[in-house]
Amino acid sequence: MSSVHLDTTHRFSKQSVDTIELVAGRGVAGDAHSGVTVQHRSRVRADPTAPNLRQVHLMHQELFDWLAQRGFSVAPGELGENVTTEGLDLLSLPRGTLLHLGSEAVVEVTGLRNPCAQIEDFQPGLLKELVGYDDGGTLVRRAGIMAVVHHGGTIRPGEGIAVVLPDEPHEALERV
Template sequence: MATIVAVARDEGHRFSKPILPSIRLLTGLGIEGDAHCGETVKHRSRVKVDPTQPNLRQVHLIHEELFGELAAGGFSLRPGDLGENITTRGIDLLALPVGTRLQLGAEALVEITGLRNPCIQIEAFRPGLLKAVLGRDADGNLIRKAGIMAIVLEGGEIRPGDSIGVTLPALPHRALERV
């Protein structure tokens, strides 16, 4: 069963986010009180390019299983360390297609827009970590493991222990790409 392990937000543009007992998702905006909340893009590098872009990165989710994989490589990480809003367990987030809807708890609904593109801030946080969250598949294609991004379709409060429901989009499915 897929569940929420931890939730986090931060009003500032800091790399890691503090863990909280609950967070509130706001329809069309993101996480209430989070620096990335809004209809238009809030990530500083993207604002410099075009501040009118729609915010396809309202919510950042990471699967807890990544922390185990990274621990085997010598990196000790906890929920919130990589700046995610929601840490999950029991769901292969990276295998889901664009447009997948995730029911978070009883109220909130998000739609997956794509992959988080890990940046140099990860390397500044822990040297060697950027390489660890990137990989290559059998064909040599780049694999980004640092989580997925979503937009909020229906708001609501979520907390650790809440279940996650999955609704796949109609076929044909589109693989996740960086957003």
């Protein structure tokens, strides 16, 4: 992990911090998106009793580098992720992958983040880069992945991530 982030209120970006505490079945302690049921405003409006499949948002540092090549300046935490990774192809992981974050915490990958229109308020044109089409015309979401916390623990920048793939057949990630 290259950095960790949280915010106690529903703002677009999250603050970089020294540590975050993951709580089983809830998410990041003290974060506005922590909870057993959905906490993202759009999801609450749709069904406030739905389970929270978006307890932890992970995004890869390589995305920020890719965006910089396209003229955008985005730093870790600014797109609202809780964990910024490095050297791990998050978008290719199958649903149900377990990520061991540091020495204690374990999260299960639930799906892709579907970025909202607030990204356009942050930097015009950014949404088109994060949700676009590949050369074959297939929709591609690049804004990271979502996970639920299986086992809590404190995580810090610089700690490793161990990947445990689910049994085959693997299910490709879809938006959650």
